[in-house]
Amino acid sequence: DQQVKQNSPSLSVQEGRISILNCDYTNSMFDYFLWYKKYPAEGPTFLISISSIKDKNEDGRFTVFLNKSAKHLSLHIVPSQPGDSAVYFCAASWDRAAGNKLTFGGGTRVLVKP
Amino acid sequence: DTEVTQTPKHLVMGMTNKKSLKCEQHMGHRAMYWYKQKAKKPPELMFVYSYEKLSINESVPSRFSPECPNSSLLNLHLHALQPEDSALYLCASSQDGFYGYTFGSGTRLTVV
Numbered sequence: 001d002q003q004v005k006q007n008s009p010s011l012s013v014q015e016g017r018i019s020i021l022n023c024d025y026t027n028s029m030f031d032y033f034l035w036y037k038k039y040p041a042e043g044p045t046f047l048i049s050i051s052s053i054k055d056k057n058e059d060g061r062f063t064v065f066l067n068k069s070a071k072h073l074s075l076h077i078v079p080s081q082p083g084d085s086a087v088y089f090c091a092a093s094w095d096r097a098a099g100n101k102l103t104f105g106g107g108t109r110v111l112v113k114p
Numbered sequence: 115d116t117e118v119t120q121t122p123k124h125l126v127m128g129m130t131n132k133k134s135l136k137c138e139q140h141m142g143h144r145a146m147y148w149y150k151q152k153a154k155k156p157p158e159l160m161f162v163y164s165y166e167k168l169s170i171n172e173s174v175p176s177r178f179s180p181e182c183p184n185s186s187l188l189n190l191h192l193h194a195l196q197p198e199d200s201a202l203y204l205c206a207s208s209q210d211g212f213y214g215y216t217f218g219s220g221t222r223l224t225v226v
Contacts, residue, residue, distance in 0.1 A: 034215065043120075046215060102157075104157050107154075
């Protein structure tokens with residue numbers, strides 16, 4: 001049972017435009033969500049996170065929106081840059097103790113065209 | 115130091131070999147993790163160490179044996195692996211809660 005889903009395996013966007021990545025989850029216990037960016041043969045790099053007490057978090061060009069009732073979150077990248085081309089994973093967790101399991105979505109490959 | 119360092123970056127081993135993967139962090143994080151990632155798949159959790167004690171084992175085969183010698187180091191001992199164990203092995207660490215959940219660059223393991 002896939003508890004975190006990214007239904008779009010790939011996304012192509014023109015440089016300077018907005019990239020919108022979507023993520024759905026089924027486990028209502030999840031209360032903390034993270035987005036990671038990953039280049040081939042490298043570890044995931046943390047981008048931005050949001051807790052369930054918020055519905056929006058912004059950091060520079062990256063904004064994450066959370067809709068708890070719909071169990072849906074999205075990542076907006078504005079403006080998109082060629083260096084943003086990578087695979088993006090959303091991840092979720094609900095255990096607050098030290099030592100937290102992250103459940104990852106399947107990833108969305110983003111290609112930003114110059 | 116804000117990094118998680120993994121060694122080696124690449125490893126090729128035979129099915130009868132014994133090898134170890136190493137992970138180190140000096141951020142004072144009290145939780146450390148091993149994840150496995152196959153090509154075009156998301157990372158999957160293997161083990162969690164919290165305050166140097168194994169707190170989560172995701173039913174990983176015994177041919178994978180984790181060890182946490184101290185709060186900064188995490189090892190993964192490998193023995194009698196199968197070709198299907200070939201993958202990118204990722205180490206991560208975090209503070210209490212989710213803050214600073216940081217991944218290393220991974221070890222690309224090939225079992226022949």
